[in-house]
Amino acid sequence: MPTVSDQPLQCAIFCAIVDNFGDIGVCWRLARQLAREHGARVTLWVDDTAQADRFLASQNLSIEALAPGSVAIRVWSAQGTADRQGLDEATASDLLIEAFACHLPQPLLEAMGRAERLPVWVNLEYLSAEPWVEEHHLLASLVPLPGATAGSQPVRKTFFFPGFTPGTGGLLREAGLLQRHAHWQHDATAGRDRLLRRWQPQAADALTPDTVLVSLFSYETPAMAGWLQAMANDEVPSLLLLPQGRSLAGVAQFLGQSLRVGGLVTRGALQVLPIPFVSQDVYDEILSLCDFNCVRGEDSFVRAQWAARPLLWHIYPQEGRTHLQKLEAFLQLQKRQTSSCDALQAASGLALGQFMRFWNQGEDCGELWHHLRPQLSGLRERAGKWQQHLAAMPDLATSLLRFCRSQSR
Numbered sequence: 001m002p003t004v005s006d007q008p009l010q011c012a013i014f015c016a017i018v019d020n021f022g023d024i025g026v027c028w029r030l031a032r033q034l035a036r037e038h039g040a041r042v043t044l045w046v047d048d049t050a051q052a053d054r055f056l057a058s059q060n061l062s063i064e065a066l067a068p069g070s071v072a073i074r075v076w077s078a079q080g081t082a083d084r085q086g087l088d089e090a091t092a093s094d095l096l097i098e099a100f101a102c103h104l105p106q107p108l109l110e111a112m113g114r115a116e117r118l119p120v121w122v123n124l125e126y127l128s129a130e131p132w133v134e135e136h137h138l139l140a141s142l143v144p145l146p147g148a149t150a151g152s153q154p155v156r157k158t159f160f161f162p163g164f165t166p167g168t169g170g171l172l173r174e175a176g177l178l179q180r181h182a183h184w185q186h187d188a189t190a191g192r193d194r195l196l197r198r199w200q201p202q203a204a205d206a207l208t209p210d211t212v213l214v215s216l217f218s219y220e221t222p223a224m225a226g227w228l229q230a231m232a233n234d235e236v237p238s239l240l241l242l243p244q245g246r247s248l249a250g251v252a253q254f255l256g257q258s259l260r261v262g263g264l265v266t267r268g269a270l271q272v273l274p275i276p277f278v279s280q281d282v283y284d285e286i287l288s289l290c291d292f293n294c295v296r297g298e299d300s301f302v303r304a305q306w307a308a309r310p311l312l313w314h315i316y317p318q319e320g321r322t323h324l325q326k327l328e329a330f331l332q333l334q335k336r337q338t339s340s341c342d343a344l345q346a347a348s349g350l351a352l353g354q355f356m357r358f359w360n361q362g363e364d365c366g367e368l369w370h371h372l373r374p375q376l377s378g379l380r381e382r383a384g385k386w387q388q389h390l391a392a393m394p395d396l397a398t399s400l401l402r403f404c405r406s407q408s409r
């Protein structure tokens with residue numbers, strides 16, 4: 001049985017980087033919070049150092065420069081870890097997190113089979129608002145370890161689901177995050193000015209009080225052109241912040257020209273400002289200061305909810321269009337939870353839901369945007385209520401540690 005003493009909690013997180021930055025983005029955020037707020041010694045095991053390096057560079061970090069005693073980043077593969085010591089350390093941890101069902105390497109399972117004391121072993125699942133998540137959260141499977149001594153019992157691996165309701169593990173939310181948003185939003189005009197001057201003073205100078213500030217971090221979709229055209233045709237100006245990534249090609253195609261960071265492009269009432277891929281902390285500030293955020297995958301989607309601003313979720317496309325069910329589950333849950341909103345806010349919530357369905361099915365959203373854009377202030381209030389509702393639940397890192405302690409003696 002695992003034990004957790006007064007010593008700092010030792011935690012190993014195994015992350016397989018499938019694509020993009022979502023897997024490492026979530027694991028890094030969790031690792032950092034466990035270390036900073038809970039004093040844990042965390043090793044984040046990644047299977048792709050090149051991608052990890054790229055991600056850390058975007059966070060102005062490098063593997064070598066990580067503060068000793070907080071989070072260490074090391075490499076694993078299906079063959080195990082670089083040396084035996086790595087396997088021993090992971091086996092000796094108090095909490096072993098297998099992120100997104102990444103399948104621990106066989107040599108580690110064998111080392112666990114030989115160990116006298118085992119960590120609390122958790123499979124951290126993907127985020128979903130589907131109702132079955134509550135039923136599956138904290139279910140365990142019994143895993144027979146290879147090479148375990150005769151008569152030894154299979155080991156419990158617990159499925160830990162992030163989620164939006166108290167019956168789940170909650171969402172990643174570090175201490176002070178909501179206060180930071182409140183601070184940024186307190187004087188949003190000055191904040192926007194400061195933010196834009198980082199990349200293009202001209203964009204800051206052109207900003208008017210009625211400019212709709214939008215951020216776009218999506219996957220490729222044919223829905224994009226109609227939305228951009230609607231902003232270009234609108235009677236109020238929009239400024240689109242476009243971080244480097246997969247949205248770029250679609251916007252460039254719409255504009256009919258190549259784009260470079262800091263190069264402001266104007267089409268009618270729409271201005272487009274390509275910006276660098278910034279650190280997670282600066283990205284939070286962008287989400288906070290924009291009137292509307294298009295986000296994707298898992299982590300940016302969660303961060304936009306903490307920013308309490310209306311969002312468009314470009315959900316990670318899955319085979320068999322199961323992602324559309326996930327989108328619907330989220331929309332329905334949000335509708336139920338914000339039922340105390342007044343009739344206007346409720347109606348604007350429905351319009352936003354429709355916009356997300358169209359976007360995720362690659363349909364033209366232009367007309368919908370004309371209808372939606374004037375409702376942004378009502379949607380903002382609704383997003384604020386949703387943020388408060390979510391913040392009343394324990395955050396994911398705290399829930400994980402509570403679970404770990406409940407399993408220890």
Ligand code: TRH
Pocket residue numbers: 018019020021022023024025026058217243276277278279280281283296297298299300301316
């Ligand atoms: O990158 P994503 O699409 O990630 C994922 C992965 O594709 C994964 O395989 C899939 O399973 C999952 O989605 C559902 O989107 P996500 O989750 O939003 O991750 C992006 C990360 O990048 C997030 O941590 C925020 C961060 N980010 C920055 O640090 N700077 C930036 O400028 C931007 C735009 C994002």
